[in-house]
Every structure is written in structure tokens, then in C-alpha cells.
Amino acid sequence: MARPAEAAAAPPPEEWSTWRYRDLVDLLAPRLAAGASLVDLGAGTGNTLAFLRDALGLGPLLAVEQDPARAQAAALLGCPVLVASVLDPAALAPHRAGFDVAVAGDLLHHLTGSSRGASRALARTALELARDLVRPGGWLAVLEPTFRPLAVATAALHLKRAVARYRSRRLELGPRWLNLGPPVVCLHDAGELRRLVADLAGVELVAVTERERFAPWPLRRGRATLLARRA
Numbered sequence: 001m002a003r004p005a006e007a008a009a010a011p012p013p014e015e016w017s018t019w020r021y022r023d024l025v026d027l028l029a030p031r032l033a034a035g036a037s038l039v040d041l042g043a044g045t046g047n048t049l050a051f052l053r054d055a056l057g058l059g060p061l062l063a064v065e066q067d068p069a070r071a072q073a074a075a076l077l078g079c080p081v082l083v084a085s086v087l088d089p090a091a092l093a094p095h096r097a098g099f100d101v102a103v104a105g106d107l108l109h110h111l112t113g114s115s116r117g118a119s120r121a122l123a124r125t126a127l128e129l130a131r132d133l134v135r136p137g138g139w140l141a142v143l144e145p146t147f148r149p150l151a152v153a154t155a156a157l158h159l160k161r162a163v164a165r166y167r168s169r170r171l172e173l174g175p176r177w178l179n180l181g182p183p184v185v186c187l188h189d190a191g192e193l194r195r196l197v198a199d200l201a202g203v204e205l206v207a208v209t210e211r212e213r214f215a216p217w218p219l220r221r222g223r224a225t226l227l228a229r230r231a
């Protein structure tokens with residue numbers, strides 16, 4: 001039977017995997033009181049925020065997402081949604097020191113500049129602004145895919161930037177993670193992420209978990225979860 005035209009045309013709802021958050025739940029659960037507040041930076045459609053809310057018994061939430069369609073989906077959670085860039089200090093200013101936890105989940109590698117150094121500077125700025133959303137004694141959490149060697153990830157950044165000039169959609173070349181063009185990403189390795197968080201003024205890095213997902217030589221893909229405490 002033919003499907004209605006609107007249904008056929010509607011894009012599938014975007015959902016990001018929640019298994020990536022298991023380490024974070026394990027790290028936060030013993031450190032949070034019931035009803036803790038959390039701001040999710042780059043919240044996507046909000047499904048991972050819903051997972052955290054349920055797993056940790058969270059209270060007040062804020063989703064920050066720059067993509068209006070995703071922000072609209074996140075609003076279905078019933079929490080406030082700020083449609084803004086995580087790099088916009090003015091948009092975030094009213095929320096400073098307002099949360100027990102700030103989470104940047106698979107966000108940093110989407111903050112890309114013209115080089116690895118410029119991308120790292122954007123990630124640093126995002127982390128500084130995220131830290132400022134946390135009350136003293138609260139938590140800053142970062143989840144990221146990790147990739148080595150960095151030279152390959154940097155080559156991918158430049159190749160994807162070049163292809164993205166001519167294509168507006170992902171061009172897949174086998175596994176889903178292996179694509180050219182948008183989204184342009186700058187993948188970091190675990191050491192780089194650790195330094196980014198550890199060097200952040202006013203926080204102490206308290207926990208890091210690293211998991212290797214697969215490693216077809218010489219590539220190493222994995223995940224890192226970092227937790228820091230605001231002084």
C-alpha cells in the first residue's frame with residue numbers, strides 16, 4: 001500500500017546511540033543527588049538527554065542546540081531548549097553557574113576551523129563556556145569519539161572541508177563513519193581531549209575512561225569519557 005506523501009517525505013527522526021553514555025552514568029550516579037540539574041550542549045534531538053534524565057533521576061534540564069529542527073524535536077522532552085551556538089557567550093550568559101552538570105556529548109569534533117589548531121581552539125572555547133554554566137562544585141562531562149593517528153584525522157578534516165564545498169550531504173564510502181563531505185569533523189585523540197580538559201582553568205579532571213572500539217592498523221578508533229569538577 002502506498003504511504004501518504006507527507007509520511008514518505010518526512011525525514012526519519014534522528015536518534016543518537018545511548019550506549020555511549022554508560023560510562024558517564026557510572027561516573028555521575030554516585031556523585032549526584034536526585035533531581036540534579038543538567039545542561040546538554042549540542043543536544044541533538046534530545047534522545048540522549050532523555051536517557052540521562054531517566055538513568056540519573058535528573059531535575060531541571062536545558063538543551064542547547066543550534067539546529068532548529070533538532071531543537072524542536074528536543075523541545076518535545078518538555079524541557080527548555082536554547083536554539084543557539086555553544087560558542088555564543090551572550091546566549092549562554094543568563095545560564096551561568098546555573099547547573100550541577102554540563103555535558104558536551106559528541107560535540108567537540110563538530111567544532112571545526114580551518115586547521116586542527118583552529119578546531120582545538122574552538123573546542124577550548126566551548127569547554128570554557130560549558131564550565132561557566134556549572135555551579136562551583138558541579139561537574140563538566142565530555143564524551144567524544146577518539147581517533148589515531150592524528151595525521152589521518154587531520155587529512156580527513158581537510159578532505160571533508162574540500163568535498164563539503166560541493167556537496168551538502170554525507171557521501172558514505174562503506175561503513176557509516178567513513179564518509180566524505182559534511183558533516184565536517186575534526187576528530188581528536190584521547191591525549192588531546194585529556195589535555196583540553198586538564199588545562200581548563202577552574203576545573204580539576206577527576207576521571208577518564210577510554211575504550212578502543214576497533215583498530216584496523218594503523219587506525220585506532222575509540223571513545224573517551226572525561227569528568228571534571230568545577231572549583
Ligand SMILES: C[S@@+](CC[C@H](N)C(=O)[O-])C[C@H]1O[C@@H](n2cnc3c(N)ncnc32)[C@H](O)[C@@H]1O
Binds near residue numbers: 043048065085087
Ligand atoms: C553528533 S550530535 C550529538 C548529539 C548528542 N549530544 C549525542 O551525544 O548523541 C552533535 C550535535 O551538536 C550540534 N552542534 C554542532 N555544533 C554546534 C554548535 N556550535 N552549537 C550548538 N550545537 C551544535 C549538532 O547540530 C548536533 O545536533
